[in-house]
Amino acid sequence: MQIRLYVLLGLASAGLIGLGRVLEKRGLTDIPSLGEKWLSDKKKIQWGKIKDDFDKLLNSYFLTGIGLDFFGWILTLAALSIGEISIVQSLKSFASLVALLLGVLWLDEDLDRLEYIGTVLVILGVVFINMVA
Numbered sequence: 001m002q003i004r005l006y007v008l009l010g011l012a013s014a015g016l017i018g019l020g021r022v023l024e025k026r027g028l029t030d031i032p033s034l035g036e037k038w039l040s041d042k043k044k045i046q047w048g049k050i051k052d053d054f055d056k057l058l059n060s061y062f063l064t065g066i067g068l069d070f071f072g073w074i075l076t077l078a079a080l081s082i083g084e085i086s087i088v089q090s091l092k093s094f095a096s097l098v099a100l101l102l103g104v105l106w107l108d109e110d111l112d113r114l115e116y117i118g119t120v121l122v123i124l125g126v127v128f129i130n131m132v133a
Contacts, residue, residue, distance in 0.1 A: 010091035013075035018098025020068030026107060027062025035088025090129045093122055 031053055038050050074097075079088045100119055103109040109118075 006079040006082065006088060007091065009075050010083065010088045011094055013072045013079060014092050014094035015098055016068045016072035016075065017092070018095035019102065020065040020072060020131040021095070021099045022107065023061045023065030024070065025103070027057070027059050027065060027067075030056050030059065043117035086129065090126045093126050097123060 038046055040046055070104075076088065076092065079091075097119065100111070104111060
């Protein structure tokens with residue numbers, strides 16, 4: 001059985017996007033809540049605090065995540081240009097699996113049983129869609 005090029009491109013795209021999202025999340029750890037204190041008590045915009053928050057976004061994790069998202073998007077376009085959207089789009093759910101695994105393993109996030117069950121159902125759905133397509 002030969003795997004079609006657009007399937008490989010779709011999986012690579014999803015992998016890059018999933019990894020990119022995790023790196024973006026990791027890059028946001030220095031910023032507790034964007035916009036939390038951008039307004040003063042008198043409801044005036046505090047431009048200095050906005051600038052400080054955006055300066056913190058210019059870290060290697062966040063910027064690398066943005067870059068991976070961009071290249072994943074380019075690969076998605078390449079896959080869509082030669083393949084079927086029903087397959088390429090369903091393969092993009094693999095990005096959620098990558099993000100979930102890295103979130104749990106690297107970022108020490110916790111999932112409950114229902115979240116694991118939901119993830120398994122999404123994966124099974126993608127498998128079934130690709131079996132009939």
